[in-house]
Amino acid sequence: NAGVMQNPRHLVRRRGQEARLRCSPMKGHSHVYWYRQLPEEGLKFMVYLQKENIIDESGMPKERFSAEFPKEGPSILRIQQVVRGDSAAYFCASSPGTGFHEQYFGPGTRLTVT
Amino acid sequence: GNSVTQMEGPVTLSEEAFLTINCTYTATGYPSLFWYVQYPGEGLQLLLKATKADDKGSNKGFEATYRKETTSFHLEKGSVQVSDSAVYFCALIDAGNMLTFGGGTRLMVKP
Numbered sequence: 259n260a261g262v263m264q265n266p267r268h269l270v271r272r273r274g275q276e277a278r279l280r281c282s283p284m285k286g287h288s289h290v291y292w293y294r295q296l297p298e299e300g301l302k303f304m305v306y307l308q309k310e311n312i313i314d315e316s317g318m319p320k321e322r323f324s325a326e327f328p329k330e331g332p333s334i335l336r337i338q339q340v341v342r343g344d345s346a347a348y349f350c351a352s353s354p355g356t357g358f359h360e361q362y363f364g365p366g367t368r369l370t371v372t
Numbered sequence: 373g374n375s376v377t378q379m380e381g382p383v384t385l386s387e388e389a390f391l392t393i394n395c396t397y398t399a400t401g402y403p404s405l406f407w408y409v410q411y412p413g414e415g416l417q418l419l420l421k422a423t424k425a426d427d428k429g430s431n432k433g434f435e436a437t438y439r440k441e442t443t444s445f446h447l448e449k450g451s452v453q454v455s456d457s458a459v460y461f462c463a464l465i466d467a468g469n470m471l472t473f474g475g476g477t478r479l480m481v482k483p
Contacts, residue, residue, distance in 0.1 A: 262415075291470060300461060301416070303470040314470065349415055351471075361471060363408075363415040 260285065262352050262364035263332075270370045277337040277344070279367045283352030290333045291361060292325060295347040307333060340371045374399045378462045378474035385452055385481050393447040393477045395436075395462035403464040405429075405438050405445040406471070410459045419447075419460070452481045 263282040271277050283290050289308055293301040303317040307327035318325070322340075327333040337344055347368045351361035378395040385391060397403065404423045408416040420429030425440035434449045445462060462474040 264415075289469070293471070293473075300473040300475040301471070303472070306470055314468065317470070351416075360406075360418060360421065361465075362418070365415040 262350055262362055264348075264350050264364035264367050266367060267365060268368050268370070270372060271340050272372055273341055274339050277340050277369055279335040279337075279348050279350075279369070281333040281335070281350030281352075281364060283333070283350075284362055287352035287354050287362070289353045289355060290327050291351045291353075292333075292335050293349045293351065295349060295366075297346070301349060304335075337369075340369075342371050345369055345371045374403070374464060374466055374472040376462050376464055376472055376474035378460075378477050380475070381459075381478035383477060383479050385479070387454055387481055387483050388451045389481075391447070391449040391452045391456075391479065393460055393462075393479070395445045395447065395474060397443050397445065397462070397464050399443075399464055399466055401466045403466045405436070406463045406465070407434070407436055407445070407447050408461040408463060408473075410461065410476070412458075416461065452479070454481045454483055457481045 265280050291306050292304040295301045305318050305325045306314040322338045324336045347366045349366045350364045353361045375398045406421045407419040409419045410416050420431040422429040422438035428437045436445050436447045459476045459478045461476045463471045465471050
């Protein structure tokens with residue numbers, strides 16, 4: 259049973275470019291969460307999605323960041339006009355549904371902005 | 373709001389030493405508590421969990437007990453190995469479905 263998949267594993271972007279990070283949840287999981295880990299820090303919640311719905315985006319920066327989880331295909335975290343401060347590891351997690359508190363994490367995408 | 377505080381690292385131990393990593397939390401409701409481990413260059417793996425007061429989570433020789441009276445969930449292992457070297461994160465989840473993490477504690481075990 260494949261785990262949570264994320265790609266790319268490493269992404270380098272110049273300032274001002276767009277970054278697209280993809281996450282495929284575990285089979286049978288309909289809930290996706292995105293977290294950001296800045297260097298030498300813990301993980302911070304960004305957004306929680308179900309299929310075609312954003313449930314909680316209280317951790318998302320107000321500008322340049324967006325997320326979606328379409329009916330078909332992976333969840334996408336999109337960062338427009340990246341800046342150096344966006345350099346971080348972005349982790350996706352999934353769970354089967356509400357009441358299942360265990361979240362299973364992907365390997366992360368390490369974004370470097372030059 | 374919710375918060376998790378864990379001891380700062382790095383924690384450096386010799387092989388077979390006893391490990392304790394302290395974790396305390398603040399939560400508005402009745403959270404579930406977790407320890408995650410992150411090996412270099414990898415994502416987080418769930419190490420153990422406890423869902424209610426006095427529950428003890430255990431896995432791979434690691435243990436932690438949910439102490440509501442002291443709002444703590446300290447991680448312990450009786451005899452660490454070099455392969456336990458990693459970063460350990462204490463976390464909680466409340467009604468909101470998102471995990472709140474501590475800052476992480478790096479453990480280095482020397483042979």
